[in-house]
Amino acid sequence: MAASYDAFLLISFGGPDRGEDVVPFLENVTRDKRVSAERLREVAEHYYHFGGISPLNEENRALLRAVIQELNTHGPQLPAYWGNRYWHPLLVDTVRQMAEDGIRRAVAFVTSAFGSHAGCRQYLEAIQRARQAVGAGAPEIDKLRLFYNHPGFVEAMADRVQEALGQIPERRREASRLVYTAHSLPVAMASRCEYVDQLREACRLVSERVGRAQWDLAFQSRGGPPDQAWLEPEVGQQLFQLARCGVADVVVVPIGFLAEHIEVLYDLDVEAAGLCDQLGLNMVRCRTVGAHPCFVRMIRQLIVERISDDPTRLALGTRGPAPDVCPPGCCPSVRPAM
Known part of the structure; x- marks a missing residue:
């Protein structure tokens, strides 16, 4: 009903x-x-x-x-x-x-x-x-x-990526690399949900829309105690690796963030951009989806x-639409139940 x-x-x-x-x-x-x-x-x-x-x-x-x-x-x-x-x-x-x-x-x-x-x-x-x-x-x-796999999100994100790619000189554009970023999580937390799988699916769908077969997913803005394992690679590590492999241009796509905020501005526009300057990488930061x-x-x-009574739920890719109501116990905390 x-x-x-x-x-x-x-x-x-x-x-x-x-x-x-x-x-x-x-x-x-x-x-x-x-x-x-x-x-x-x-x-x-x-x-x-x-x-x-x-x-x-x-x-x-x-x-x-x-x-x-x-x-x-x-x-x-x-x-x-x-x-x-x-x-x-x-x-x-x-x-x-x-x-x-x-x-x-x-x-x-x-x-x-x-x-x-x-x-x-x-x-x-x-x-x-x-x-x-x-x-x-x-x-x-x-x-x-x-x-994450709704066509409206994918199309909006692909449009932002195309806009960013347009800032790279045409003769170098084809060789440029897409580096998607999302907020890092403790490995223990990520292992109990589908966060990484959903991210990879969204990155794949957006990349297909812009005609890119090669892309990378990296993580940013980690927190917590230093002895706690968090998702990798960290965005700086990934940029360093790409520079070592001879990549000249990167488009950094904060797909895990829907809007501009400090973790995007500082971690990418300040820290990642500064690292790219040191590495000799030309970095273009893609805009977030915002109010596209x-x-x-x-x-x-x-x-x-x-x-609506219509059961149709729009979704791209192979994972299908997410349920209307999250199942009990989904996305648990890393803290064990008492």
């Missing part, structure tokens, strides 16, 4: 809008995690490098405006809300406002294309905590499915499929 919704909710990570918000924001992010004070200061400096302002909030505002316009034009017409896990507008405050507005059931789009404990399960847990905090009258909130029209249309399509 088709579901009935009376609101759309955009859920994201959050980020500071000014310098004085950086440390409180990072304290929210790292609460209950094994992160040293030294690492916290190091990450804070990444934000201060850009004036203490994360571009993520403005990116989400632009995406929300585009989705509202898409829904108003093509339907379904739904009031739209936005809430973050770690900074204002905080999800719990948004859910409280929705309850005050009389919203009964909302469909939620989470700004994460791939399934993992950090990118999917923790958002579901955040929704549950926010509803519990609001209490009686809190709306039901249903998260839309993962979309194909991506915005995809969000509306995901909403429509949830409210």
Whole structure:
């Protein structure tokens, strides 16, 4: 039976809008995690490098405006809300406002294309905590499915890649290399979900769209204690290896990130670009998908499929569409159950 919704909710990570918000924001992010004070200061400096302002909030505002316009034009017409896990507008405050507005059931789009404990399960847990905090009258909130292989995401990402390839001199373009990047995870966490498999499928699909048979997947922005194993290769390692193999031009594609934010700007535009300068590599950084029209249309399509009796679920490749509802126990934490 088709579901009935009376609101759309955009859920994201959050980020500071000014310098004085950086440390409180990072304290929210790292609460209950094994992160040293030294690492916290190091990450804070990444934000201060850009004036203490994360571009993520403005990116989400632009995406929300585009989705509202898409829904108003093509339907379904739904009031739209936005809430973050770690900074204002905080999800719990948004859910409280929705309850005050009389919203009964909302469909939620989470700004994460791939399934993992950090990118999917923790958002579901955040929704549950926010509803519990609001209490009686809190709306039901249903998260839309993962979309890493949805044609709207793949086409939008392929368009961004083509745009980046166009910045490489034509005579060298064919020999250039695509290096996709995504947020690293602890190996123990990645082994309990399909994160890497989903990433590889998305990279393959985008590469096919732009006519590239060779590509690499690397990881960035690792955290946690130094003795903990994280996914590899790290993006710097991969760039070093490509330079050793004689590659002259690389297009770095942050496929694991939907919007511009500090981990993209600092880890790629500062650190990776600086390394490429040292290695003699010409690096072009591909834009994130952002509010690309194909991506915005995809969000509306995901909403429509949830409210429709039509069982069709769009997906490219061989893995098929992700389920509407995550199965119990998916994407568990690395911490063993007590």
